Amino acid sequence: MLIPCPLCGPRDLREFSPRGAAVTLERPDAEALPEEWHAYLHLRDNPAGATRELWWHGAGCGAWLIVERNTVTHEVIGVSLVTGEPEQ
Amino acid sequence: MSPVARLMSRRSIAMRRHRCFAGGRPAGSGMRYNAFQILKQGLAGNRGWRPAWRKPDPKPEYDVLIIGGGGHGLATAYYLAAEHGLRNVAVLEKGYLGSGNVGRNTTIVRANYGLPGNSQFYSHSLRLWEGLEQELNYNVMHSQRGIINLFHSDGQRDAAARRGNAMLNQGDDAILLDRAECRAMLPYLDHDQTRFPIYGGLYHPRGGTARHDAVAWGYARGADRQGVDLIETCEVTGIDIAGGKVTGVQTTRGAIRARKVAIVVAGRSSQVAAMAGLRLPIESHVLQAFVTEGLKPVIDHVVTYGMGHFYISQSDKGGLVFGGDLDFYPSYAARGNLPMAEHVMEAGMTLMPMLGRARVLRSWGGIMDMSPDGSPIIDHAPVDGLFVNCGWCYGGFKAVPGSGHCFAHLIATGQPHPAAARYRLDRFETGRGLMDEEGTGAQHNLH
Ligand SMILES: Cc1cc2nc3c(=O)[nH]c(=O)nc-3n(C[C@H](O)[C@H](O)[C@H](O)COP(=O)(O)OP(=O)(O)OC[C@H]3O[C@@H](n4cnc5c(N)ncnc54)[C@H](O)[C@@H]3O)c2cc1C
Ligand SMILES: [Zn+2]
Numbered sequence: 433m434l435i436p437c438p439l440c441g442p443r444d445l446r447e448f449s450p451r452g453a454a455v456t457l458e459r460p461d462a463e464a465l466p467e468e469w470h471a472y473l474h475l476r477d478n479p480a481g482a483t484r485e486l487w488w489h490g491a492g493c494g495a496w497l498i499v500e501r502n503t504v505t506h507e508v509i510g511v512s513l514v515t516g517e518p519e520q
Numbered sequence: 521m522s523p524v525a526r527l528m529s530r531r532s533i534a535m536r537r538h539r540c541f542a543g544g545r546p547a548g549s550g551m552r553y554n555a556f557q558i559l560k561q562g563l564a565g566n567r568g569w570r571p572a573w574r575k576p577d578p579k580p581e582y583d584v585l586i587i588g589g590g591g592h593g594l595a596t597a598y599y600l601a602a603e604h605g606l607r608n609v610a611v612l613e614k615g616y617l618g619s620g621n622v623g624r625n626t627t628i629v630r631a632n633y634g635l636p637g638n639s640q641f642y643s644h645s646l647r648l649w650e651g652l653e654q655e656l657n658y659n660v661m662h663s664q665r666g667i668i669n670l671f672h673s674d675g676q677r678d679a680a681a682r683r684g685n686a687m688l689n690q691g692d693d694a695i696l697l698d699r700a701e702c703r704a705m706l707p708y709l710d711h712d713q714t715r716f717p718i719y720g721g722l723y724h725p726r727g728g729t730a731r732h733d734a735v736a737w738g739y740a741r742g743a744d745r746q747g748v749d750l751i752e753t754c755e756v757t758g759i760d761i762a763g764g765k766v767t768g769v770q771t772t773r774g775a776i777r778a779r780k781v782a783i784v785v786a787g788r789s790s791q792v793a794a795m796a797g798l799r800l801p802i803e804s805h806v807l808q809a810f811v812t813e814g815l816k817p818v819i820d821h822v823v824t825y826g827m828g829h830f831y832i833s834q835s836d837k838g839g840l841v842f843g844g845d846l847d848f849y850p851s852y853a854a855r856g857n858l859p860m861a862e863h864v865m866e867a868g869m870t871l872m873p874m875l876g877r878a879r880v881l882r883s884w885g886g887i888m889d890m891s892p893d894g895s896p897i898i899d900h901a902p903v904d905g906l907f908v909n910c911g912w913c914y915g916g917f918k919a920v921p922g923s924g925h926c927f928a929h930l931i932a933t934g935q936p937h938p939a940a941a942r943y944r945l946d947r948f949e950t951g952r953g954l955m956d957e958e959g960t961g962a963q964h965n966l967h
Contacts (some may be wrong), residue, residue, distance in 0.1 A: 433857050442609045445961035446859045450849040452803070464866035466949070474892050474948040476964065480852040503652070510774040 439493045447491035447499050453477070454484040454498050457514065480504055486514070522564060536600035536947070553657055566954040572737060573744035574615075578751050581777040582610045585769055587756045587792055588785035589613025591622035591732075591917065592909055594739035594750075595924020596931070598656075598760065598786060603925070604932035607749045608958035610622075610778075612771060616756035618736035621786050622917065624854075624886035626809050626843050628822055629918040630667050630832070632694070634686040637942030637955045638895055643690045644939035646726060658738030658863025660730050661836060667727030667822040668706065670871075672716040676826075687724065688867065695723040706823060711875055716827040729822060729833055735920055759795040759906070764797075766905035780906040782931055787852065788888025789910035796903050800910065801892050801948045803964050805846045806885040807914050808827060808856035810864065812878040814838030828867030840878055842868055848965070853883045888914050892948055895955035896966035898936070899945040900926050907931055908945060913967060 453476055460468040479509075482504055487499045488510040498516040501507065550636045551557060551570060561568050562786055563617040584600060586593045589611045600606040613619075631646035633639045671680045684694035684895075702721045703711050711718045740750055751773065758770035760780060766775035770898075785792045787804045802905075815838050824831040832842035844864035847856045861883060891897060891911030898917065901908045909927045912919060926940035945954045948962060 444859075445857055450965070454851075473963070475792065475799040476801070476803050477794075477799065478803050479651045480788075480791055482803075483850060485849070493524065493637070501849075503850050506851065506853055506857070 433506055435487065435489075435497070435499060435507065437489050437492055437495065437497060438511060438513050439495055440489065441456050443489070443492055448497075449488045451486040451488060451496075454486050456486060458500075465485055482509060492509060524703050535616060537660045540957065541692075544630045545618060548910075553659075572741040573750050576749045576751065576777050576865075578612075578754065578771070578773050580775075581768075582749070583608040583778065584780045584782065585776060585778040585818060586611045587783060588613075588783070588788075589617040589736075589740070589750060589767065590620040590784065590786055590814060591618075591736055591739070591920035592786070592912070592923045592927070593784040594622075594736055594743060596782060596909070596927045597743040597748045597750075597924075598739045598746075599925045599928035601743060602926060603746055605930075606932055609743075610776070611748065611750050612754045612756055612769070613750070613775070615754050615774075616752050617740050617750060618733055620707065621886040621888070622736045622920070623733050624809070624884060625732055626831070626833070626841050626918040627729040627732045627835075627917060628667065628758070628831070629662065629730050630684075630724055630822075631690070631851055631918075632667070632669070632683065632724045632727065633957060634683045635895075635955050635957055637685060637896045637953065638902045638957060639690045639927070641922055641939050642918065643692050643945070644925070645919050646692065649730070649918070650726075652735075654736070654841075656738040656742045658734065658741060659683060660734040660738050662728065662730040664726050665725045665730040665821050665833075667824065668702070668721040669824045669826065670702070670709075670725075671719050672720060672827050677719055678785035680720070683723055684722050684965050691736075693724060693726050697721045697723050705821070708818065708874055709823070709871055714823075715870055716881075727822060730917075731836070732917060739888070739920075740922070746780040754790060756795070759792075761903055761906075763881070764904055766903055766960070778905075780905050780907070782909065782927065782932055783901070783908045786889050786910065786916065788891045789908070790929070793901070793908065793910075796901065796906055798901060798903070798908075800897075800908070801945075801964075802910055803850050803890045804852055804902060805848065805888045805890050806851040806856045807843065807888050807929035807966065808860055808883055808885045809841065809843040810861070810865070811841050811881050813837070813881050815840065815878060818874075819894060823871075825871045827868055830864060830871060832868065832872065834890035839881065840875070842875075842967045846890075847885075851885075852887055853885065854887055856883075889916075890964070890967060892960060892964050893956040893962040896923070898923065898940045898943040898945050899943050900930070901945070903931075910952060 926937035
C-alpha cells in the first residue's frame with residue numbers, strides 16, 4: 433500500500449500510522465448528549481468499501497492526513513491534510 | 521512478588537450430560553463414528569461413508585434463524601438443539617460452512633484471561649472443549665500441549681505471576697517458569713538474544729490447539745443430526761422488522777420467517793446489524809497468519825513472544841503455524857500487506873533462528889470483529905427477537921464452544937448465561953463493566 437502524502441508524495445505504508453475512522457474529527461460539543469458522545473467514541477459505520485480515516489505521517493513530514501480508502505480492495509482514493517478547522 | 525503455586529488443575533470431570541444421538545433423531549443424515557465403522561467401511565472399500573450433513577432447501581419459517589455458519593453460529597445451533605430442545609432452527613451461511621475465520625485461525629485454545637467476565641467465560645469454554653469430542657462424536661484433534669507466554673523483564677514477570685494467580689483462582693492451571701525451566705522446555709529459542717532476553721514464561725498446561733475445520737464440521741454434523749437445517753450459499757440481505765419486533769430475514773434464497781434471529785457473522789457484524797438499523801461498536805481489521813512446509817516434530821507447545829508480537833505452534837501435519845499482530849487499518853480484504861508479514865518474520869527469526877531454515881508455504885488473512893475494549897458481546901440487540909454475538913477480536917476460536925453454549929442459552933431462555941453475563945452490548949455506553957485485558961483503554965485502535 434502506497435499513500436500519496438500531499439506534502440511528501442507517494443510513500444510506503446511503513447511510514448504511516450492509522451488512527452481510525454475520521455469521525456474523530458467531529459467531536460461533539462461539551463454539552464452534547466451522552467448518546468452523542470457514545471456514538472462518537474464507540475459506534476462505527478465500519479464500511480466494506482469507501483471509508484475516511486485519519487493517518488499520521490510519523491516517519492515523514494509528521495502531518496495528520498485524511499485518507500479516503502477502499503477497505504475491500506485497499507485502494508487509496510484520495511488524501512488531504514487535516515486543516516484544524518472543524519468540519520461541517 | 522507472590523510465586524504462582526504449582527498446581528495442575530484437575531482435568532475437568534465431564535460436566536456434560538452425554539446425549540446419545542441414536543434414539544429419537546429427527547432428520548439428520550450422519551452415522552455414528554467409531555472403530556467398528558472404520559473397520560466395516562474399510563473392508564467395504566470405504567464406499568459406504570455418507571455426507572456428514574444434509575443440504576436442505578430453506579423452509580418458509582423457523583423458530584430461530586442463525587445468520588453465519590462459522591464456529592460460533594454452528595455451535596449456537598448445536599446447543600439450541602442439544603441443550604434446549606429447539607430443533608426447528610436454520611443456520612444461514614453466505615458461502616460454505618467454515619469459509620470464514622473458523623477455518624483461518626491459528627487454532628490456539630486457552631483459558632488464561634485475567635479479568636472477571638473473561639476469566640469465567642474462557643474457563644467455561646475450555647471445560648466444554650475438554651468434553652467436546654465425546655459430546656460431538658467427532659475428532660476435533662483437541663491437543664492440550666500447553667502454552668508458554670514468554671516474559672522479558674522483572675515487571676513482565678510480576679504481571680505473568682499476577683495473571684497466573686488469576687488463572688488459578690478461576691480454577692484453571694498456571695505454572696511460572698524461571699529462566700532455567702524455560703530453557704529446558706524450549707531449548708531451540710535464542711534465550712540470550714540482545715533485544716529481549718528471555719526471563720521465563722507463564723505455562724498453561726491445559727492450553728493447546730485443535731483442528732479448526734474439524735470444529736466447524738463437528739458442530740455442523742452434530743446440529744444436522746438433531747434436525748437443524750444448515751443452509752449454505754444463502755446470504756442474508758435484509759432483516760425484517762415490524763412494530764419493533766423481528767419477523768424474519770431476506771436472503772439470496774428467498775424470504776424466511778422467524779421470531780428469533782441471531783447475528784453471528786464475525787467480521788461482517790456491522791453490515792448485518794445495519795440491516796436492522798443498528799450501528800455497532802465494532803471495527804473490522806485484518807489479521808494475517810503463515811504456515812511453513814511440513815516438518816518433523818520440533819515444537820511441542822504453543823509459544824508466544826509478546827514483545828515481538830509473535831506466536832508459533834506446529835500443526836499435527838508438521839507445518840509451523842505462526843502469526844503476529846493486526847495490520848491495524850480497517851480491512852475486509854482477507855489478506856494483509858507486506859510490512860506486517862516482514863515484521864512477523866523478523867520477530868520469528870529473533871526468537872527462533874532455526875525458523876529461517878523452513879520455507880513458508882502460505883499466508884492468508886481473516887476479518888476480525890474488533891471491539892473497543894478487546895472483549896466480546898453476547899446480548900440482546902435493541903430490537904425484540906434480535907440477538908448479537910460479535911467482538912471476538914483475534915481470540916474467538918477458543919471461544920467457540922463457550923460462545924455457542926451461552927448464546928443458545930440467551931436465545932432459548934431470554935436470560936444471559938452466568939458465564940457470559942458481562943458480555944453486554946451497553947457496557948461502552950454506560951462505562952460499566954468494561955473488560956480491557958491490556959489496560960490500554962476502551963477505544964478503537966488500541967487492541
Ligand atoms: C489469522 C487468524 C488467526 C487467529 N488465531 C486465533 C487463535 O489462535 N485462537 C483463537 O481463539 N482465535 C483466533 N482467531 C480468531 C477466530 O478465528 C475468530 O474470532 C472466530 O473464528 C470468529 O467466529 P466465527 O468462527 O463464528 O467466524 P466466521 O467463521 O468468520 O463465521 C462468520 C460467518 O458468517 C458468514 N456471513 C457473513 N455475512 C453473512 C450474511 N450476510 N449472510 C449469511 N452469512 C454471512 C460468513 O461467511 C462466515 O462464514 C484468529 C483469526 C485469524 C483471522
Ligand atoms: Zn508527509
